[in-house]
Amino acid sequence: MKALREAAEKLLREKRVSLVIGYEDRKGRPAFFAAKPEDCGRLAYDASCRQNLAAYLGKPEIRARLPVAVVAPPAVLRSIVVLTAESQLPPGQVLALAVDGDSFLGTFDAAGVAELLRAKYSTLAPEPALLERVQGLLQKSPAERAAFWEAEFSKCTRCYACRAACPGCYCSRCIVEKNAPQWISTAALGHGNYTWSVMRAFHQSGRCTLCGACEAACPQGLPLMLLNAVLDREALEEFGSRPGYDPEAKPLIGSWSADDDHSYMR
């Protein structure tokens, strides 16, 4: 942790950034914003840090304070690459303080992040525990799966904590809030809830880095990672998409090619 703190302190002291977004050294490891070099002693990182701090990069209050540095474990590094590929980060304005487990890996700009990911994390795969959960679900019959999701979605209160947690959810006006015309029922009830969660996951397909922040944020404990993991696999198997490695890659759901498989259109 000493190395992380020192690197953060150095960035602030040399005025290379105006803010370091990290995790605070206290229970729950909440987000912490170091604005002064002496604040950096309060930074910490460990495996219990569930928030994806790249979500702050879309927040107007943070964008007003660029350049900033973000404490970033591998999934968050990938989020930074996704945001770069989607032209969401002003060039040179975001630095990553890369961490993994107990180690501090160094300070990287967007290009450096992509290089680090390719060199060290190119075989990053979804966690085995998550894949097991997915397998368990896929073994159920379609009717059982429908019943499972119906029960889960019935708990959703539409608090949108899942959306707020995700760096990929940066739209200034989410489709769930559009009412002329209205696409998704706003009532926190079966049909609208179903559409909401499925739509949220679909909009992340080929963009989700499986960081787990959405599921961790859900106050009702919805197993959102099951949706994300299935879509991640589809994106990989059907389109060879591995989001968060190539800052030049066109986002899967934001691009179209004449060579795409169109056999579904009849």
Next chain:
Amino acid sequence: MKTIETRRLPDLAQALSAAGYCVVAPIEEGGVVRFREWAPGLAIAPGAVPANSSKDFLFPRSEVVARFALEPGGFSPAPVERSAVKTVVLCARPCDAAALTALDAVFNWDYRDGAYNARRQAMTVVSLACSKADEHCFCTSVGGAPDGVAGADAILRPADGGQLLVLDELTEKGRALAQAAAGTLSEGPAALDAPAVLPRRFDSEAVGRWLAANFESPFWKEAALACLGCGACAYACPVCHCFDLQDETDHAECRRLRNWDSCGFGLFTLHASGHNPRPDQSARWRQRVMHKFSIYPQKFKTLACTGCGRCSRLCQAGMAIAATCERIEALGR
């Protein structure tokens, strides 16, 4: 003393159910304890502060408040069924019960809210005194207590090291409930357990004084930096009651819905003109704190926070309202 063994709470629920109550209780499912309708076979988890509050059963997250039938050439108002089922909230926390005073005030302020009041009248609240508190609890800083009775119709007090619960009736509704459950209650001595010890963390009046004078303080910008603007806190809060009216239409009818709203959302109080008097997250977080600790007490002589700590327990970004109040109190010194 009227007592029941703690492990027999489901029997109490069964008796009340047989007496015609819809029984709501803290029930664990998938690792999350929630207030929900009890059914035979479900275990009751009395120890936890449920993720949701009992307000869900007075002011549901979405309800239809008006209907309009679509007809060729126009529409006509259609009746809305107002059902208020006789309900008991079993093992409400004292901080849930205390919230009722604050909710009653706003739902009967300039307009008597029919849907709320019908449910309120049909609801009996049986709280369970707390023998332990966690680091997020702060009822004693906002006028409550782990064994407080405000808002409750009856209270269960742990006794004999948690083995027994002693029932005290506090209102007519509470007495009616005790009668309905008489078959499951015993009469006998019990040694009451000590309620949780929870030192006061801040002086809410001092917080209110600072707030009234510091709407424009730079404190807000920095204090709200971590807030990501979701509704987790407001939706879990037993007192938060902002709502949004939405009209939704299908081929046959239009439904006017009353959905929960949260001051955390960017769309909160966004005017049709595009202007928003609360344009950024700091203004929205300020609204949350001001409403609870300054505006509400000025208007209704009660705080809009009962110290249940749900918002802080749930917040993914670690926003904690008690810690904010502590800092505010220090600023005012």
